[in-house]
Structure formats: C-alpha cells, structure tokens
Amino acid sequence: MPDLSRVLPEAHIPELPDPYYGKVRDCYDLPDGRRLLISSDRISAFDRILAAIPFKGQVLTQTARFWFDATSDICPNHVLSYPDPNVVLARRVTILPVEVVVRGYLAGTTGTSVLTLYKQGVREMYGHRLPDGLRDNEVLPAPLITPTSKAFDGGHDEPLTEAEIVAQGLLTRAQWDEVSAKALALFARGQAMAAERGLILVDTKYEFGLDEEGRILIADEIHTPDSSRYWIASGYEEAFRTGQRPPSFDKDVIRAWVAARCDPYRDPIPEIPDEMIRRTSEVYIEAFETITGRPFEPDLSGATPLERIRANLAPHFTR
Ligand code: ADP
Ligand code: MG
Numbered sequence: 001m002p003d004l005s006r007v008l009p010e011a012h013i014p015e016l017p018d019p020y021y022g023k024v025r026d027c028y029d030l031p032d033g034r035r036l037l038i039s040s041d042r043i044s045a046f047d048r049i050l051a052a053i054p055f056k057g058q059v060l061t062q063t064a065r066f067w068f069d070a071t072s073d074i075c076p077n078h079v080l081s082y083p084d085p086n087v088v089l090a091r092r093v094t095i096l097p098v099e100v101v102v103r104g105y106l107a108g109t110t111g112t113s114v115l116t117l118y119k120q121g122v123r124e125m126y127g128h129r130l131p132d133g134l135r136d137n138e139v140l141p142a143p144l145i146t147p148t149s150k151a152f153d154g155g156h157d158e159p160l161t162e163a164e165i166v167a168q169g170l171l172t173r174a175q176w177d178e179v180s181a182k183a184l185a186l187f188a189r190g191q192a193m194a195a196e197r198g199l200i201l202v203d204t205k206y207e208f209g210l211d212e213e214g215r216i217l218i219a220d221e222i223h224t225p226d227s228s229r230y231w232i233a234s235g236y237e238e239a240f241r242t243g244q245r246p247p248s249f250d251k252d253v254i255r256a257w258v259a260a261r262c263d264p265y266r267d268p269i270p271e272i273p274d275e276m277i278r279r280t281s282e283v284y285i286e287a288f289e290t291i292t293g294r295p296f297e298p299d300l301s302g303a304t305p306l307e308r309i310r311a312n313l314a315p316h317f318t319r
Contacts, residue, residue, distance in 0.1 A: 004274055004281075006298075008086065008305040009052040011038040015317035023049075024060070024226065030316060033212070034080060035092040038309060043280070045255045046264035051272045051280075055298055057086040057305075059284040060224045064088070066292045067223040071189055075182045078209065078219040084312040085299045093209025093219050097170050099150045099157060100179060102187040103203040104143045106134050107229065112148055112159055114140075127161030137240055143187055145180050150207070178216055179208050190223050197293055200236060200246075204228035225249055225287045249287040254280055 012019070016028040016036065023044040028036045039057035042049050062085060068077045078090040108115045115136060117125050123132065126146040134140075147165060148157035162180070166173050183206050194201040205227045207220035221227050235247035254276055258264050285296045302308025 004054055004277060006300065006305060007052045007054045008041045008057050008309070010040055010042070011086075011306060011309055013310060013313065013317075015319050016313065017318050024057075028316075029092055031318070033092050035078075035090045036083075036313065036316065037088050037090055038084075039086045041305075043254060045258070048264075048269070050254055050258055050269055051277055053277060053284060054281045055296070056281065056284050058299060059288045059296065060221060060226055061086050061088060062296075063224045063288050063291055064221040066294075067190070068218075070193060071186050071218075071222065074185045074189060075218045076215065077222070078217050083316075084309050086305065086309060087313065089316075090219065091211055091217065093211050093217055095150065095207055095209045095219060096175070096179065096216075097150050097152070098147045098160065098165055098179075100183045100206040100208065101146045101148060101203065102143050102183050102206070103146055104140060104187070104191060104200075105202045106130075106136065106138050106140060107202055112146070112157060114144070114146060126159055127163060135240070136243065137246055143184060143191075145183055175216065182208070182216070182218070186218070186222070190228075194230065194291070195233065197290060198233050199290060200231040200233050202229040202231055223291075225251060225284060225291075230287070230291070249283050249290075251280055251283045251287070 011026040017031060018029040020027040024040060024042050026038045026040055030036065039060045041052040041054060041056040043051050043053050043056065061082070065082060068079050078093055080089045080091060083089055103114055106115050106118055107113065110116065114125060118130060118134065123130050126144065128144050131141070147160045149160055151157055162176055165171050165176055171179065186206065187201070187204060190201045190204065201223065204223055206218060206222065208216050209219040211217055229248065231246040231248050239246040254272055257272070257276060258269055261270050288296050299308065302311060
C-alpha cells in the first residue's frame with residue numbers, strides 16, 4: 001500500500017542553477033553543460049497539474065533507465081548517471097523541434113491521433129496514405145512516424161509531414177533520415193521486448209537532440225507509461241473483435257474522473273479522492289514491474305523524497 005505522504009509534488013531546489021520547471025520534471029542546467037532532470041510525482045493533463053502520485057517519479061525514471069540501457073546499441077542517449085532514483089544527470093542537448101511519434105496501431109483519442117483523424121474520414125495523414133476499411137485499434141500495415149512540431153512555449157503540437165519538416169528547415173534531410181530510422185529501430189526493439197512481457201507497445205513519442213559535436217542523441221524519456229501507450233496482449237484479440245478498447249494500465253482514471261466533473265480546461269480541479277491517488281500509484285508500480293520484469297523497490301530513505309534528493313544532489317549545488 002503506497003504511503004500517500006511520501007510524495008514529490010515539486011523539486012524546487014534553490015541551490016541548483018538555471019531552473020526549468022516542466023509539466024512533470026524539474027530541470028537544472030549545470031554550468032558545465034550537463035542537465036539534471038528530476039522526475040516529480042505530478043500527473044498532468046488538460047494543460048495543468050491534477051495531482052501528485054506517490055512513486056510516479058521513481059517509476060518514470062526507472063522505466064526510462066531500463067529502456068535507455070536496453071537500446072543504447074541502437075541510438076546513443078543523453079544519460080550520464082543516476083544520482084538518485086528520481087533523477088537523471090544528462091548531457092544537455094539542443095532538443096530538435098520535432099516530436100517523433102511512432103504508432104503501430106490505429107489508436108488514440110487526441111486530435112492529432114491517427115484514429116481520430118481516420119474516423120473523420122482522413123486517409124492522407126502525416127505524409128502517409130492509410131487504406132480504407134481499418135477498424136478501431138487495428139494493427140497498422142507497418143509502424144508509422146507521425147511527427148508533430150514541438151511546442152516549446154506551452155502551445156499545441158501540430159501534425160507535420162517529412163516534406164514539411166525539411167522544407168521548413170526544422171531538420172535537415174540528413175537529420176530527418178537519421179532520426180526517423182532510429183525512431184523506427186527503437187520502436188521495433190520496444191515492441192519486441194514488450195511482447196516478451198505480454199505487452200503491446202502501441203505508440204510512443206521520442207525527443208531527439210543535438211550534442212556539442214552535432215551528434216544526434218535520444219533525450220528526455222523513452223517508452224515510459226507517460227510517453228507511450230501499452231496494451232495487455234492477452235486481452236487484445238477479444239477486445240479488438242468485439243470493438244472494445246483493449247486493456248491497458250489504467251492510469252487515466254483521474255483524468256476521466258476530473259473530466260466528468262468539470263470543464264478541465266477552465267474550472268478549478270475538484271479535490272481528488274485519496275483512494276484514486278493510491279490506486280493510480282499502484283498502477284504505475286504495476287506498469288514498471290510488468291514492463292521491466294523487475295520488482296519495484298521504492299526508495300524510502302530520507303525524511304521526505306525531496307530531502308533525499310537534496311542530499312543526493314548536494315555535490316552539484318552552486319550556492
Ligand atoms: P515539458 O513540460 O517541457 O514537456 P518535462 O516535464 O518533460 O517538460 O521536463 C523535461 C524537459 O527537458 C523537456 O522540456 C525536454 O524537452 C527537456 N529535455 C529532456 N532531455 C534533455 C536534454 N538532455 N537536454 C536538454 N533538454 C532536455
Ligand atoms: Mg515533456
């Protein structure tokens with residue numbers, strides 16, 4: 001039973017330089033070209049923070065760690081070390097202005113998802129042509145890259161084609177060719193390893209960046225429950241046949257609960273019941289254990305998670 005008081009809503013540490021407080025991670029740029037990314041326990045949706053979920057930050061960091069380790073032969077990544085279970089010390093890169101989404105199935109609910117567009121009758125999307133007659137949640141003939149512009153200023157992602165990416169000068173042709181080949185190879189590895197664990201890696205989002213020498217690294221996070229959709233393979237066929245949504249890690253109950261009670265983009269967020277927070281924490285932990293095949297070991301050291309992180313990061317304090 002997760003202890004609801006052991007939570008990391010934010011990691012604001014005044015002794016660390018150059019903060020960037022993201023939707024989920026609180027980041028600091030060290031003067032020597034490294035970047036600390038601290039995964040908080042925030043759950044974000046509808047452009048705002050809904051709640052803090054105990055151990056979510058540790059789960060995300062450790063899931064990404066599992067996948068960075070498992071894919072470093074395919075693509076070099078930004079990781080230098082893990083000073084704390086919630087923290088990655090990374091090579092700072094210039095994030096490329098394109099979010100590289102890869103999709104294996106006709107799925108999704110947002111305005112940019114292939115299922116939403118397909119149901120509106122669109123067949124030409126992201127520079128690909130989809131056949132008629134596909135059904136909800138059907139496997140695509142081959143995984144597709146559906147890039148979107150990266151909205152650095154809190155704006156919304158817009159669909160792109162590879163022709164637009166190159167024509168608009170977002171990436172050079174050579175950079176796009178490299179990034180897209182790497183993304184497909186990472187996704188193929190992800191799907192194969194997920195299958196061994198009884199999971200389907202449905203779709204995911206990658207962020208690539210350029211290091212000082214102009215090398216392309218995979219940055220941010222990889223194949224985490226926040227950046228990816230997973231389905232439970234054993235329930236897929238039946239769900240697909242009967243037109244139901246395939247079973248997945250049910251981590252979106254809070255989103256659904258909030259959306260059912262208010263206009264989540266405008267109204268104040270109602271207080272979320274403890275039971276729902278506890279349940280969501282358990283789902284994240286279950287996701288970690290199923291994806292990696294390893295037991296989750298919550299770090300309970302220190303008076304609070306923030307105290308522990310401060311102690312582990314003290315060597316990087318600049319004031
Ligand atoms: P956001 O709200 O911008 O998505 P996040 O909560 O995801 O923020 O925090 C991570 C931020 O750090 C993102 O903006 C991501 O693009 C950026 N980032 C991730 N890895 C690196 C890196 N190695 N170098 C520079 N920026 C990075
Ligand atoms: Mg992000």
